[in-house]
Amino acid sequence: MACSREKQTLINQYMDEEMTLQETKQFEEHVNSCAECKQHVTELKKTIAIVQSASHFEAPASLTANVMNKLPKQPKTKKWQMWMRKNPMIITAATFFLIFLVSLSAAFGGEDEIVVRGEGHFIINESERIVIVPEGSSISGDLLIRNGDVEVNGEVEGDVTVINGEHLQASTAQISGDIEEINEAFEWIWYELKNFFTKVIPLGNNDGSEE
Amino acid sequence: MDSVVKKIVREVKRGNQDAFAELMELYKDKVYHIAYRMLGNSHEAQDVAQEAFLRAYMNIESYDENRKFSTWIFRIATNLAIDRIRKKKPDFHLEDKVGGTENLDYYSQFASEEELPEEQIVKLELQQWIQDEIMHLPPKYRSAIILKYLEDMSLKEISEILNLPVATVKTRIHRGREALRKRLK
Incomplete structure (x- = not known):
């Protein structure tokens, strides 16, 4: 005391x-x-x-699980919301892909008009839906035809791509690049994806053909 | 740590139950330990710890994020423990025997086929003795002593957990300390 x-x-x-x-x-x-x-x-x-000196105990391993089981059950929509909040990247990717698909399907077969992209002299026959590169004329660079056939009698210095159409080639034709026909939606998507990536991500294989 | 807890709590408030499991993992050992020291047996401690977390979940909206989550959850747990002690023993006196089942409970935690090495038994007995002595304290001194000397909390924290002025907490620690000293000498 x-x-x-x-x-x-x-x-x-x-x-x-x-x-x-x-x-x-x-x-x-x-x-x-x-x-x-x-x-x-x-x-x-x-x-x-x-x-x-009293020792510290750890809680029984089952404690968390026991409590979690007793929590009020959440409706499915809530869980789904949680999942979406947790995985924003997946949702963003999915949304982009959806928009991509919609715009593609609109582009593919959505319009009937013949679209031609290329520099040089060519003839468009609207009624026959055919684009003719006449003999003796040349297209400098790539040629892209959408919603129509193409008949190459002259010279194309780049690739020829036909979307939603066929290509005819005369014996006089000179095409320095590749010829590609895209008639299926799937192929079309693939083509767009390829284009998209080569534009967005320059892979460093610029062989001088561009610019 | 605090910012991590804040983030988890916000998730829970948004309704993310998985985040609540994370929160439990952070605090379950301390909550269980406080409950065990208050109640003196593992079954009741587990009950109280679980109940404390359930209540925390149900009332998470009323939790003020500017205060420590630990203070809040410890407060819920100590209140539940004290409620339970009151229900069990309405007239609790310093010299009351705590009941003969404590030993049984304690050893049953470590129930094992093989015999315990002697050293371990001595250690267990020592631990059991300390707990018995803590159990002899009236609950209001017990909670203060546990938070102060077992959980190593500041007087301010203890006063927040117990919802008492610091001066009262001090008095309870002094009296609890004195009561223990008289028994242990």
Whole structure:
């Protein structure tokens, strides 16, 4: 027991580490000369050491699962929303792909007009849906025909691509690049994808044909 | 840590149950441990810990994000534990015997076919003795002592968890400390 009530307060302050350095020094001097206080402080220190030696337990492994099972069930839409919020990239990719498909299907067979892309002299026969590159004339660069056939009698310095049509080639024709016919939606998608990527991601194989 | 917890709590508030499992993983050991020290047996501790997390989930909207989540969940857990002690023993005195089943409970946690090495038994007995002594404290001193000396929390934190002024917390720690000292000497 502390030697006085006043000392009991001091002991508490001391144990709570609420004393200034000087107060601590003074108090320790007293404790060293007072058997009662000394014993009291020693006992308290021992008590705290014992309590603090109590080991820490881990919660049972099943605790989380037990609680999760008891949580109110969420409606499916909520879960779906959560999934979407968690995977924004997948949703974005899916959305883009959908837009891509829709615009493609609109482009493919959506319009009947003949579209020709290329530089040079050519004849468009609207009623026959045929594009003719006459003998003696040349197309500098690639030639692209959509929604029509093509008859090459002259010269094409690049590739010939026919979408939704066929190509006819005369013996006099000179085509430096490849000839490609795209008549299926699937092929068309592939072609667009290829184009898209080669435009967006320059792969460094610029062989001088461009620009 | 705090910003991580804040982020998880926000997810939970949005209705993400998986995020709540993450939150539980962070705090379940401490919550369980406090409940165990308050109640003295593993079954009740598990019950209280589970109930505390369930209530936290149900009332997550009322949790103020500017305060520590730990303080909030510990408060729920200590309140539940104290409620349970009150229901179990309406008149609790310092000298009450806590009941003879404690030993059985404690050892049953470690139930094993093989015999425990002697060293381990001594350790278990020591641990059991400490818990018995804690159980002899009245609940209001018990919670203060556990939070202070077992969970190593500041007086401010304890006062927030127990919803008491710091001065009252101090008094409870002093009295709890004195009561333990008298028993342990």
